Amino acid sequence: MSIQILQQGSGELIGWHDPDENRQWVREHKSRDLRDKRMSVKEAVEEFVHDGNFVAFGGFGHIRIPMAVVYEIIRQQKRGLIMAGKTAVHDIDLLIGAGCVNKVEVAYAFGHELRGLSPAGRRAVETGQCKVVAEISNAGYQWRFLAGMMGIPFIPSRNMLGTDTLKHSACKVVEDPWSGKPVCLIPAAYPDVAMFHVPRCDMYGNARIDGIIVEDFELARAARRVIVTTEEIVDTEVIRAEPGRTVIPFYVVDAVCEVPYGAHPTLMPYLYFFDEEHIGEWLDLSQTPAGTQAYFEKYVFGVCDFEEYLDLVGGIRKLNYLKRVEQFKEPMRAPWLKDR
Amino acid sequence: MVERVTTYTATELLACVAARMLEDKKSVLVGTGLPMIAALLAQRTHAPGLLIIFEAGGIGPRVPVLPISVGDSRTFYRAAAASSMHDVMSACQAGYVDYGFLGAAMIDVYGNLNTTVIGEWEHPTARLPGSGGANDIGSLCHRTIIVMRQDKRRFVERVNFITTPGYLDGPGARERAGLPEGTGPYRVITQLGVYDFDEQTKRLRLLDMHPGVTPEEIQANSAFAVPVPEWVEITTPPTEDERRLLREIDPAGMVIGK
Secondary structure, X not given: OOOOEEEEOOOOOOOXXXXXXXXXXXXXXXXXXXOOOEXXXXXXXXXXXXXXXXXXXXXXXXXXXXXHHHHHHHHOOOOOEEEEEOOOOHHHHHHHHOOOEEEEEEOOOOEOHHHOEOHHXXXXXXXXXOEEXXXXXXXXXXXXXXXXXXXXOEEEEOOOOOOHHHHOOOOEEEEXXXXXXXXXXEEOOOOOEEEEEEEEEOOOOOEEOOOOOEOHHHHHHHOOEEEEEEEEEOOHHHHHHOHHHEEEOHHHOOEEEEOOOOOOOOEEOOOEOOOHHHHHHHHHHOOOHHHHHHHHHHHHHOOOOHHHHHHHOOHHHHHHHHHHHHOOOOOOOOHXXXXX | OOOOOOOOOHHHHHHHHHHHHOXXXXXXXXXXXXXXXXXXXXXXXXXXXXXXXXXXXXXXOOOOOOOOOOOOHHHHOOOOEEOEHHHHHHHHHHOOOXXXXXXXXXXXXXXXXXXXXXXXXXXXXXXXXXXXXXXHHHHHOOEEEEEOOOOOOOEEOOOOOOOEOOOOOOOOXXXXXXXOOOOOEEEEEOOOEEEEEOOOOOOEEEEEEOOOOOHHHHHHOOOOOOOOOOOOEEOOOOOHHHHHHHHHHOOOOOOOOO
8 A cells, every 4th residue: 555645746856865875875975083174165165065066054044154155155156056945045145146056945035034135036036047946934944954864755744735835845745644634745855065154163073053053953964065164163172071062963064164253244143243234235236237246256256265355344343343233232233224 | 172193103003903912921933023023012011921932943032122033143032942943843833832923925815825926936027035934834833913014916815826824715724735723814914904814714804993994995905805894993003102112122123113
């Protein structure tokens, strides 16, 4: 007796592997060796991000995004990337605008929450330059990674049922053999590479996160390659003193890059707030293709590394201000507030 | 006779009416913008024991100022827990979340929401951000409250794309689709009034009107016929106290305005 498929979404199935195939890949490619994985962002992107890859970023679109990696992907002009729109905000907007990403599976993309919609992302979709290959929801995407990290082909859920979100997803609906009710089956996802920014990590890749972990726990374990950028590389004894705080363990990590302020202009909990001035400049410039290009010329191709970029966006004065805002010592300023 | 001077904005009214709908000692999962403001106002007025939850993992925070994102650090400031999306969404699915509180671009007569696309999905006239957590919230919380602006393009007979489920195509449709029993849209709050859903037909109908609004105005701003009951309550305007609290919650005027 086989389970009958009641409904099948028409979305493209991105990043799925037969669980045995993925087990084999993990066995052959993921090192269990506790070794020094420190390298530059440039080296990490050269080695682990390839044209056509299915990529995902930790954090939450404009919270704790590994921006040094985003800029480096643009600098190295990676092409044909498929991105997980697992609440993708500033990260995906830049990568679409720069022509690196041309396919997205969307839970949330092309928007900037309270700031409004993203001109670059929307323009790319509306002109057909970037293709939405499937719809899904935030919980749906998260559970794709959960199934991936569990090494199972899918996970059942009770969201999305009855909607066009499901109709355009890569999910299927079957009758639950226990309750007899329809359930949604969400396929596992194994991104080719997932990238994270964390406050603290040792040289082996044992990483901590302060505050909400969003879906980083599951994503890091589901992805085939993992790049971690960190505010600070700490001695492994710091990690081992409180091992309960390790969110990402070393054996899933492939590269560790020390990048202070590496999430700028996105928010790094407890350390620095959104740089609304900078995000506002991007939202303003990205209204036109020429402006979008000008932004990348100035902030990505025009600088040799992330430190030079930080000087360009306002240096220590700006970074101290963002720290004061995050710690409630100063009110926020945002250019987009003028219109409200 | 004393002439009444309107001293509040439509946004303030929406926020206050929405806030009053939330019950003390219940849980609510809130979306970006007005839902956040309303939940924070409820907590600072009649519902100090309201458990506010954010989809990215913030659980029971003491939110100091309005967050920009449902995942920013304000959503887990001095929280009971800074957790994960898996944890929060599982709590919704397991029945711990009483209210889901959403904004929307477009709604239809059965309370289905569209935040994905205007025009054809394959060739969109306008591409919107998609579900985000909205589908999950509208699928899994016990009751969904929607706060939005109303006009003829936003209040439609059938949305062209159901991002988030309302009552789908009528009575029993949610359960037939496999969604949790007894869930669905509970109230819709707009700048003109408050709506609920007929228990028999699951179609949207008028419940309350805001001060000064007429049934003709309600109808003129909807693409489908809105049933108007014989007796309609008029909502209470924002008090000075509520207005002051709204400014405390949103000192930068991100949602409330300057």
